[in-house]
Amino acid sequence: MKNNIKKLLELQLLEDEISVLEKDSGIRDIKNQIDSLKRNYNKITEKMQEIFDQYKKTQIQLVKEKEAFSSIEKQIKECEDHLYEGSFKKMKTLNSLQHDLEVQKIKREECAKEISRLQNQIKIDKLNLKNLKDKSTEIKDDIQKLNKELLVKEDMTKDELAGINLKIQSAKKDIPKDALNEYYFKRQKIYPVIVECHDGICGGCNMQLSIIFNHTVTHGEESQGFVCENCGRMIYISSEPLCNKM
Numbered sequence: 001m002k003n004n005i006k007k008l009l010e011l012q013l014l015e016d017e018i019s020v021l022e023k024d025s026g027i028r029d030i031k032n033q034i035d036s037l038k039r040n041y042n043k044i045t046e047k048m049q050e051i052f053d054q055y056k057k058t059q060i061q062l063v064k065e066k067e068a069f070s071s072i073e074k075q076i077k078e079c080e081d082h083l084y085e086g087s088f089k090k091m092k093t094l095n096s097l098q099h100d101l102e103v104q105k106i107k108r109e110e111c112a113k114e115i116s117r118l119q120n121q122i123k124i125d126k127l128n129l130k131n132l133k134d135k136s137t138e139i140k141d142d143i144q145k146l147n148k149e150l151l152v153k154e155d156m157t158k159d160e161l162a163g164i165n166l167k168i169q170s171a172k173k174d175i176p177k178d179a180l181n182e183y184y185f186k187r188q189k190i191y192p193v194i195v196e197c198h199d200g201i202c203g204g205c206n207m208q209l210s211i212i213f214n215h216t217v218t219h220g221e222e223s224q225g226f227v228c229e230n231c232g233r234m235i236y237i238s239s240e241p242l243c244n245k246m
């Protein structure tokens, strides 16, 4: 690592240049806005799927409930036909028919209420789906507008960016794959990855480095390969101070 730290630092500084360029040109801001809109869009899509699944279930329920309603109607009709035709033999049968009729009528009422509730639920789901669809279309339009804006800004900075990227490619060529992998692995969690050490204090986390560690860091040529025990950053030792923007 010790021979690579200077090259890795060069890489880090070049990557910083890209960050600064993106920030100053407004590209970073637009990218953040697009990311935030995309997150919103995904949330809405998920919600729409949820409502749509519920909507399908309600429709199946409604069909069943309507079938039940028809069946009850049929039974009521049969009961009434029997009663009016007088096709019953005994008093008991008349009472039983009248009782059945009452029961079926109560069932019909309950069924009608349930149908009305389901129809209402379908109406609400449809309305919610429409509102969410409108909202998602709006977000899509906004993303498209921002993407256009982004293209313009990227076009304005493309030469400068290409120049930096060229330097980055060339810097990477001189760094072994292992060292590069370690740098990018750390970079996902901490930034900057490479920092200076002043008076035994880590330039990244501001923690005092241990005495033995500090002694080695201050006195040895080997020091360039050290990693902060506290934050895991790579410690760079140099007679010249690092760039201030770090």
Ligand SMILES: [Zn+2]
Binding pocket: 202, 203, 204, 205, 206, 207, 228, 229, 230, 231, 232, 233
């Ligand atoms: Zn540290």
